[in-house]
Amino acid sequence: MAVIIEPNLDLLYAAMNGSLRGVKAALKAGADIDFDIKNSETFSPGTALYIASYKGHVDIVKLLLRKGASVSKRTRSSFGPLHGAATEGKTEVVDLLVQHGATLDIRDGFQNTPLMRACNYNHVDTVRRLIELGARPDLTGGQLQGMRYYKPGTEIGKGENEESLKLVEEARKSKLLRCCNPTCGKPGYRSTGTLKLCGRCKLTRYCSRDCQKQHWSVGHKKCCGHDAYNHDEADPLQQRMADKSHMKHS
């Protein structure tokens, strides 16, 4: 009798359980590194990278990134690996994903960026790191305010994530943004044009052409234009904007 081998499922289980050896074995057995189970319109467990990211299995994340796993592929419920790591406060994983080109200000199906999610769940270190890496603190449309957690007995409007919100608000007031090339991170202002937007995705910004090139080669090439959440309700206007091309003053 033939043995049924399911390397794709083995890969997901190994990522879930934190088994580096299992991940290696599944890949060796031919697993698709970006496999996800699509058993429902609205839910999927996510790729191995997504799972390892929110679980905080740093060694597995490193391996998957080295092997070329997609940093932009979403779960059916609209989250990218960076949303997963940010929501669970896995700062080291956040760092790794960004170093490999993950776009900081991607939106989930509720318009939340990874920064908003880290803030809502009050992962102060992750919030701080995302801002340092260049996440925009001034974006609206998500649920940054709406998802405050209220502790019984606290003053209305002062939830448990007060410390994280304060960091975001301070960063917003400074109006400083950062170059999205993670090895640069140079601060600048959009208003004076010291940081220029990637004209294609309009989600990343750079202090120079060199930084744009460098970020392109470490992974932005794979993400640029693929960061909009593409469910059936994807906004056609956003798609059109993503198709326009390159490097404009913001």
Ligand SMILES: [Zn+2]
């Ligand atoms: Zn730069």
Ligand SMILES: [Zn+2]
């Ligand atoms: Zn881009």
